[in-house]
Amino acid sequence: xxxxxxxxxxxxxxxxxxxxxxxxxxxxxxxxxxxxxxxxxxxxxxxxxxxxxxxxxxxxxxxxxxxxxxxxxxxxxxxxxxxxxxxxxxxxxxxxxxxxxxxxxxxxxxxxxxxxxxxxxxxxxxxxxxxxxxxxxxxxxxxxxxxxxxxxxxxxxxxxxxxxxxxxxxxxxxxxxxxxxxxxxxxxxxxxxxxxxxxxxxxxxxxxxxxxxxxxxxxxxxxxxxxxxxxxxxxxxxxxxxxxx
Amino acid sequence: xxxxxxxxxxxxxxxxxxxxxxxxxxxxxxxxxxxxxxxxxxxxxxxxxxxxxxxxxxxxxxxxxxxxxxxxxxxxxxxxxxxxxxxxxxxxxxxxxxxxxxxxxxxxxxxxxxxxxxxxxx
Numbered sequence: 001x002x003x004x005x006x007x008x009x010x011x012x013x014x015x016x017x018x019x020x021x022x023x024x025x026x027x028x029x030x031x032x033x034x035x036x037x038x039x040x041x042x043x044x045x046x047x048x049x050x051x052x053x054x055x056x057x058x059x060x061x062x063x064x065x066x067x068x069x070x071x072x073x074x075x076x077x078x079x080x081x082x083x084x085x086x087x088x089x090x091x092x093x094x095x096x097x098x099x100x101x102x103x104x105x106x107x108x109x110x111x112x113x114x115x116x117x118x119x120x121x122x123x124x125x126x127x128x129x130x131x132x133x134x135x136x137x138x139x140x141x142x143x144x145x146x147x148x149x150x151x152x153x154x155x156x157x158x159x160x161x162x163x164x165x166x167x168x169x170x171x172x173x174x175x176x177x178x179x180x181x182x183x184x185x186x187x188x189x190x191x192x193x194x195x196x197x198x199x200x201x202x203x204x205x206x207x208x209x210x211x212x213x214x215x216x217x218x219x220x221x222x223x224x225x226x227x228x229x230x231x232x233x234x235x236x237x238x239x240x241x242x243x244x245x
Numbered sequence: 246x247x248x249x250x251x252x253x254x255x256x257x258x259x260x261x262x263x264x265x266x267x268x269x270x271x272x273x274x275x276x277x278x279x280x281x282x283x284x285x286x287x288x289x290x291x292x293x294x295x296x297x298x299x300x301x302x303x304x305x306x307x308x309x310x311x312x313x314x315x316x317x318x319x320x321x322x323x324x325x326x327x328x329x330x331x332x333x334x335x336x337x338x339x340x341x342x343x344x345x346x347x348x349x350x351x352x353x354x355x356x357x358x359x360x361x362x363x364x365x366x367x
Binding site for chain 2: 224232235
């Protein structure tokens with residue numbers, strides 16, 4: 001399959017960034033190089049380091065939150081921006097350089113097949129195991145993957161991947177659903193609304209700069225919160241479907 | 246504690262649980278706060294309905310406070326008050342969040358006059 005041909009669809013690449021001054025410029029340049037036909041927006045989520053200064057003159061449109069709202073809200077801002085500017089699809093990438101923008105092109109080609117409303121760049125869809133992942137994270141990934149399978153009848157192996165292709169048909173749902181965090185709960189919500197979510201294999205590089213967004217406390221709080229949100233997502237999707245029918 | 250006391254306590258707990266879930270659904274209570282109340286309330290209900298846990302909790306509370314039943318009423322009232330305070334914080338936080346998102350998008354669109362960065366390539 002020729003994946004180098006430019007798509008007729010308008011595509012926005014969005015990179016949520018929080019204190020990623022060390023890597024963001026390089027990520028922006030790699031996106032520009034590999035995806036020249038896509039527009040690029042960086043959601044600067046209230047960074048307190050030099051992220052803003054590094055981005056100046058990079059050619060990327062910067063949507064700057066005045067304060068830190070968190071990853072889910074940064075993605076939601078990107079969704080709002082994409083919807084208002086009438087994009088057909090939104091590609092999200094992590095700002096720490098873990099994702100190779102060159103891997104987006106085959107994903108876009110797969111997405112253009114029309115089989116999916118949201119396509120996740122998945123680290124585990126081929127191996128279907130979490131080998132090499134630290135025990136705590138592995139447990140969480142297994143839990144949420146199983147939970148998504150239980151709630152929707154279809155397992156998603158990489159619920160926390162930052163590389164996603166989001167079709168415009170899902171924008172309204174993502175904009176309206178107030179408690180988005182954009183992990184398992186959002187996937188369950190979308191799947192229960194009838195949107196088709198798929199996974200395509202990618203590889204990721206190890207993070208070389210910065211720190212993970214998960215603190216020690218969040219290792220306890222995050223699974224509880226996400227499980228609650230998954231259940232609420234299920235209820236919300238059922239109520240939305242009932243209202244629509 | 247009497248059977249009626251356990252029933253009333255459980256009913257209050259379930260009411261609190263349902264209230265918290267509805268508040269989160271309506272985006273009036275941040276899920277991170279909600280989880281704390283849900284886990285706390287489930288734990289409290291579990292203590293009420295498991296006799297051995299209730300005996301241990303009663304013994305502990307008698308050792309700590311001279312009037313455990315009155316303290317229980319105060320704790321219930323305080324819990325509802327804390328939920329109310331968290332609602333106000335969540336509502337305010339949501340307004341700040343929406344303002345921040347709106348401001349960020351509008352500023353970016355102003356810097357891209359058409360609001361559609363790829364238009365120039367068309």
